[in-house]
Amino acid sequence: MTPDDVRFGSLGMRLKAAFGMVPTAVLWLIVVLWTIPTIGLLVSSFRPPEKIQDSGWWTVASNTATAATRSDAEADAEVEAEIERLVAVAAATEQARLDRESQRAEDEPVEVPLPECSDDATFDPGALLGATPNCAPAAAESVDGSDPAALLAGAAENVESTTTSAADRTFDVERPSVGIRESLGREFSLYNYDQVLFTESGGRDSMITHFWNSLAIVIPATLIPISIAAFAAYAFAWMDFRGKNWLFVGLVSLMALPNQMAFVPLLSLYSRGGSWTVPFTEFTLRLFPDLGIANTSAAVWLTHTAFGLPLAIFLLHNYMAGLPGDVIEAARIDGADHFTIFRKIVLPLSIPALAAFAIFQFLWTWNDFLIASIFLNAGNGEPMTVAVAQLQGMFGGARTLRFAAAFVTMIVPLGVFFSMQKHFVRGLLAGSVKG
């Protein structure tokens, strides 16, 4: 019994115990807040497009519970009814719009405006089912949110304008395709993943292609800097030469050099090679050949290699310098030269540091968006991040695919992160500050 227990009795003890739970409660409250956005993305990526646009992802549980009480026949009937309703609404609004237009045409001949979002053509089902009100965001904001009829009309208008040409204005509303019919009435479907991973439409490559593109950048961009930096780190850690400290500080301080400082010259180096005009003369000396790697993944991973080196040298040096000096001294007395020591002793012992840097560089290059979008034009092997950003920038139906696409990009880094969290944190604590 502590004095406190004597004073407060069992109530005090209970209060004290309850008070001790406060940090845990607050912490986990924040953790839940922190995780909700990601869960929302994950759940939404498995929902059919029209559901994503129609109800919050947190309603999934209650909706599934309701759906479970229905028989198959009832569910089918419900789906049919829903399709009929949507088609009827679309048809009615289409008729109203045609009426309006003919009225206007009588007043004055008007040019029919071009459809604003051509992306919709790539994704009809979602568009038909009311997924397109974002077509003109400014206009969409002004639409009165409380009037669904007006919105459906807007949606139908977009559908119509993309599926029929301006001259040919027959009264025809497309019926939903089989795929969307199957997903209708369900809470979960793999429709988004099917579209994102395997369908190439409207100049958009499938995510599988982008996945290979990403790998083609990430593998060289991770392995090459490691092999180069290991030599340099060894030299800084175990060799003596003049200006060593000065050179090391110079290299390490490059970590803080913004990558932006190198983009413009590198871009022209990759596309035109390097040349130097001697000052005060017209004489131009070609110093670096045009390697023809502009717009290829080689341009991207070469850039990543250069940008990753300072951090790699810093991390590996710190680790190698901490290796036991006796072992290396003994090897040197036995007549081993630097190359042998490096290969036989230092390299095998440095595996943890190599792993830590590999994880960093891997995540950094896999998640990179800036360098890839600067050095690659559209259709030239862009990685997944660029593809997701394109989906994010689209208006209309294709936009509902962005959740599945984003989740596909996250799987690999999340896997790496969870399986090698220890290395990652160790590298972070070793002072890895990426510029």
Place this chain on the structure above:
Amino acid sequence: MSQVINAILSVAIGVTFAIAVFVGGNMVLDQVERRWSVFAATIGAMIGILAGAIGQHNGWLPNGVVGIGIGTVAGAGLGALIGNRRAKRNRSGLGDRLRPVVFLGPALFFVAMGLIFPALRTLVLSLRAGKRGNDGWSLTNYKTIFVGRGDGRSSEFFNVDNAGDIFTSRLFITGVAVLAAALALGWASSNINTDGRTASRARLLQRTLRGVGIATVVAVVAGFFEAIIRDPNESTIFDILTIIVSSTTSLIIAVVACAVASIVAYRARTGNGVDLGTPGASTLVFGAIVLALFAVFSTMQAVIWNNLWWVVTVAGLSTALGLLLAVLADRSRGEKWAKGLIFLPMAISMVGAAVIWDFVYERQPTGRETGVVNSLLVWMGFQPRGFFFNADLIPWNNFFIMLIMVWIQTGFAMVILSAAIKGVPQELLESARVDGANEVQTFWKITIPQIRTTLVVVVTTLVVVVTKVFDLVNTTTGGANQTDVLANVMFEQLSEAGNFTLSSAFAVTIFLLVIPVMIYNVRSTQRAD
């Protein structure tokens, strides 16, 4: 698939080449002691190859192998000649002295080609005129950024047009109030040690002021949320307050500033200083500074001001939240899992984070909200908002993008600070507790000073990262609705406008913003060595 095979091939070629150069270099160096002229000839041949290649490239030598062959032979011959004529005096140990060159060569080559020369070239380009830098030297680009395009309007990237509005912004006014409270609190704290009567009065004052401080914080937070959820057409108590106060604000601020300055000066002279070091007062001072900075950045409205706002908000909030989480995690159950989940956003791409949060903030024109935030607003009976686009939320739409960055970076701050907190010696904490310090006092007086260096590292790292923020802005708003930042403008000038020189000037501007932090980092690295 084919891309990956290509990539693996290029890796194989690259690594083989690097190792070949490395092993070959080592072998050449092994010859120094034994066969000096062979070594000299090899070095000569290597220089010859380079010279031959350049010559061939410029069209001075015949194409094909001939040019390089001529260079190699000439270089080798010259090297052997010089090697034979040189005395033997400098030879001993030369192999060892040159060995670092082989080890460092590839790294230095890549760093020079990929970072140093490009950076210098960027500096040069930024000082030239014409889109590609062909029109001679000029300061046009910097003028465009900092002054304007010369059409009579001030620059959209940096201007002080709204400077006058700072003093009438409610944040600034609240900041002044908080500062006044902090000064009063500090004054009260410094009085405690005099005599009994003053002490009790001071303690009363201190408690009152602490209450005032908390009330101010609550009011500011409430005001902020009110700004988000209120109907823009309705005037509120805050608006009325602003109108009343703002008319006389400038005068009051001047008077208050003079009064405060004279009081501080007087008390410093008489030895009865204002003690701003107490936890309460220093927190209030910090809050006042943050409020004032927010007031400046939210009223100034230009790209560079936006960037600075990003730095202050994200570095500040992430560090503060990370510290809080680190402290909480230290005394909670399930620490490992909680930390892993908070840290998780660090692993995913910023593009992914932008998609995630765009959905959180999403606004459906149908009125059937699917975004978490707007659903909550509707559920509580407020109007839904377009958090990135609503005109009446400008400039606070910036803040909602910044929150995404805070979401990402807090995990980083937490992990590093958590390790530092665990490193604080237990004896120190124990002895403080034995001396009667409570948890709050132990935290402010022991833990914080102990982890000071780590705090500085976290903040500087975040500052560097946030100054270059690009992905989030580009994928959420693309810089529209006054949310642009330097890195995004730089990118647009480069890939859309094709204006290489202006783009370079923006890169240099980012660099200039990072330089103070960079110098600081170099110095601390040197100190650590």
